[in-house]
Amino acid sequence: MxxxxxxxxxxxxxxxxxxxxxxxxxxxxxxxxxxxxxxxxxxxxxxxxxxxxxxxxxxxxxxxxxxxxxxxxxxxxxxxxxxxSQAKVEEVKKQLAAEALHSFIENMRSLGITKELAQKWLEEAEWE
Amino acid sequence: MxxxxxxxxxxxxxxxxxxxxxxxxxxxxxxxxxxxxxxxxxxxxxxxxxxxxxxxxxxxxxxxxxxxxxxxxxxxxxxxxxxxSQAKVEEVKKQLAAEALHSFIENMRSLGITKELAQKWLEEAEWE
Amino acid sequence: MxxxxxxxxxxxxxxxxxxxxxxxxxxxxxxxxxxxxxxxxxxxxxxxxxxxxxxxxxxxxxxxxxxxxxxxxxxxxxxxxxxxSQAKVEEVKKQLAAEALHSFIENMRSLGITKELAQKWLEEAEWE
Amino acid sequence: MxxxxxxxxxxxxxxxxxxxxxxxxxxxxxxxxxxxxxxxxxxxxxxxxxxxxxxxxxxxxxxxxxxxxxxxxxxxxxxxxxxxSQAKVEEVKKQLAAEALHSFIENMRSLGITKELAQKWLEEAEWE
DNA sequence: GTGGTCTAGACCACA
DNA sequence: GTGGTCTAGACCACT
The missing domain is CATH 1.10.10.10 (Winged helix-like DNA-binding domain superfamily/Winged helix DNA-binding domain)
Structure with a gap:
């Protein structure tokens, strides 16, 4: 590192x-x-x-x-x-964010965690 | 597959x-x-x-x-x-969930996405 | 266990x-x-x-x-x-103890630990 | 060998x-x-x-x-x-030594040998 | 060149 | 029967 x-x-x-x-x-x-x-x-x-x-x-x-x-x-x-191209940048950004969201959901679901719980954890989490 | x-x-x-x-x-x-x-x-x-x-x-x-x-x-x-050991199972589950949450947050933050936006996307997302 | x-x-x-x-x-x-x-x-x-x-x-x-x-x-x-045979018991006991001592010494020596330090640790150790 | x-x-x-x-x-x-x-x-x-x-x-x-x-x-x-990392090396060394000491003590105790006797044997032992 | 993974198949120790 | 180890050799990703 x-x-x-x-x-x-x-x-x-x-x-x-x-x-x-x-x-x-x-x-x-x-x-x-x-x-x-x-x-x-x-x-x-x-x-x-x-x-x-x-x-x-x-x-x-x-x-x-x-x-x-x-x-x-x-x-x-x-x-x-x-x-x-700002448009290209936005496109890639959207795609990366969508992938991150999708993989998060898949991870949580596969662990048997509910949407509500995941939302609660996200809300409680430090962002910075 | x-x-x-x-x-x-x-x-x-x-x-x-x-x-x-x-x-x-x-x-x-x-x-x-x-x-x-x-x-x-x-x-x-x-x-x-x-x-x-x-x-x-x-x-x-x-x-x-x-x-x-x-x-x-x-x-x-x-x-x-x-x-x-149910406790062991819970421990591993918590750890895997924490990793998923952390990596989601890191992904979003590194793309310059706000917590509010991430929460909105998660709320709107299909869980099943 | x-x-x-x-x-x-x-x-x-x-x-x-x-x-x-x-x-x-x-x-x-x-x-x-x-x-x-x-x-x-x-x-x-x-x-x-x-x-x-x-x-x-x-x-x-x-x-x-x-x-x-x-x-x-x-x-x-x-x-x-x-x-x-009490003699037999003593013989086996001596042998097992000798093996334990030998393996302890080999372990410590191979780690580059001095006899003095090993003795100090043994002295400080809880026996029960 | x-x-x-x-x-x-x-x-x-x-x-x-x-x-x-x-x-x-x-x-x-x-x-x-x-x-x-x-x-x-x-x-x-x-x-x-x-x-x-x-x-x-x-x-x-x-x-x-x-x-x-x-x-x-x-x-x-x-x-x-x-x-x-010298610290990592020390950590591992300490751990290996602790394990050796612990296993020696367990061995001796389980044979019914006193701490004093174990110390005497260690003192008398050749180190090199 | 490096390590990472996988296969196929052997032999062993243990229960 | 079980898992544990090792071999020989292949193919891949990375630098």
Whole structure:
């Protein structure tokens, strides 16, 4: 579990989980939270790799995933950029939130917990 | 995605996750939901393997994991049994529920979603 | 972990360890502590099995082990008896104690713990 | 009873105990004695298996056990490393020593041996 | 290259 | 019969 900063972006990496996946998740979420500017250039693969002390091919894979989802785009010779489409960002955000909600419900239901109880727990929970 | 029945237990196995992990999850949840009797004998490693069409050592691994958590116990020459301790079951259930809640909150927060919105979505969601 | 009593003998059995071994150990120690009379008849295999709720062949194996060590002897048609030889009892007791001491020392040494420290811990330890 | 050396580590393996267990014990103790550097990379599963002439999955099991205790950590694609936490090492060392002490005392007490006698024997014993 | 999982099949200890 | 261990070898995901 390590925290590293690249440009304005801060990453928390746990080497026991797929690193490229953690990068994808964290970049998705920085975009969703509006923490990074749309259309912005991402650090180069090389910079990212050096500063996160990881293998460049791991960064490549993360960028590819983000591109596949439409959150990023590669421009030959220039680098990888965050999408400029606010609509795309909203779409991904909605989808991630829906997945989280669905998986929460499935988890609770499979444990035999009622909706009412789950709601109560959520209400009582600290959010920050 | 295949559904198979062993005794009174029904399993849904796919290839997206380790089989032993799916077994552990599903057995945990059957116990948590009170679908299987406490103290009951689980199918023998061999029976389980034959009926799920998987390798015996995969079953062994799942049973070991359940034993490590205290949900099962092995009796020499007799087989593997579900714990008789209702308290242990509650403990594990609470823990799994707490994990689900925590991960839901983390997911939502990291997407910049407010507690109020999350609660609204949960309220509106179908539970069954 | 269950406690069961047969005649004057009390056993603590943990079904996750070899039962015959636990029986041997506990009978050896009852004899060493002078808790059972020398020359006494042990419960029959059948009685022992019924009262401990274990398989008769397990009792047979335990009695065989004790016979092999010379702590017990089988008399055809009469049953199994504890040795009458105080010398034999002392011999086994010495051997078990020597083994315990040796294994303690090996354990501590392999952890890099000095004799002085081990002695200090032993001195500080509760005995009862 | 065979002695094999892998890197700076020397193993003594016999057939009286599970191999993975012997490996765990011996690696724990090398770490406790300070014989291996904290944070060091352990030999890869394959190397270890080849040099100890055992099956890779046996090594995997030993490494998993050490990871579960917190003495080792796996880094994706890089290998298995000994923890860098001196505190963790001390914790495990203390626990192993406590277990050894406890089992020694239990053994002696169950034989009806007094604390004074046990102390005398320990004092008289060769440590090296 | 690393570890993770799974299979098939053997042999053993225990009850 | 039960579970426990080990082997040999395959395939996969990750770096």
């Amino acid at each position: 390590e925290t590293r900063t690249v440009g304005h972006m801060q990453f928390v990496l746990d080497l026991s989980l797929p690193i490229y996946e953690q990068m994808v998740n964290q970049i998705q979420r920085m975009i969703a939270r509006g923490e990074v500017e749309l259309g912005m250039k991402l650090p180069s693969v090389r910079d990212m790799a050096v500063q996160l002390k990881i293998n460049p091919s791991t960064v490549v894979r993360a960028y590819q995933e983000l591109e596949r989802e439409g959150l990023c785009e590669k421009r030959r010779g220039q680098g990888t950029f965050i999408t400029s | 295949e559904t198979r029945t062993v005794g009174h237990m029904q399993f849904v196995l796919d290839l997206s996750l380790p089989i032993y992990e799916q077994m552990v999850n599903q057995i945990q949840r059957m116990i948590a939901r009170g679908e299987v009797e406490l103290g009951m004998k689980l199918p023998s490693v061999r029976d389980m393997a034959v009926q799920l069409k998987i390798n015996p050592s995969t079953v062994v691994r799942a049973y070991q994991e359940l034993e490590r958590e205290g949900l099962c116990e092995k009796r020499r020459g007799q087989g593997t049994f579900i714990t008789s | 269950e406690t069961r009593t047969v005649g004057h003998m009390q056993f603590v059995l943990d079904l996750s360890l070899p039962i015959y071994e636990q029986m041997v150990n506990q009978i050896q120690r009852m004899i060493a502590r002078g808790e059972v009379e020398l020359g006494m008849k042990l419960p029959s295999v059948r009685d022992m099995a019924v009262q401990l709720k274990i398989n008769p062949s397990t009792v047979v194996r335990a009695y065989q082990e004790l016979e092999r060590e010379g702590l017990c002897e089988k008399r055809r048609g009469q049953g199994t008896f504890i040795t009458s | 065979e002695t094999r050396t892998v890197g700076h580590m020397q193993f003594v393996l016999d057939l009286s105990l599970p191999i993975y267990e012997q490996m765990v014990n011996q690696i724990q103790r090398m770490i406790a004695r300070g014989e291996v550097e904290l944070g060091m990379k352990l030999p890869s599963v394959r190397d270890m298996a080849v040099q100890l002439k055992i099956n890779p999955s046996t090594v995997v099991r030993a490494y998993q056990e050490l990871e579960r205790e917190g003495l080792c950590e796996k880094r994706r694609g890089q290998g298995t490393f000994i923890t860098s």
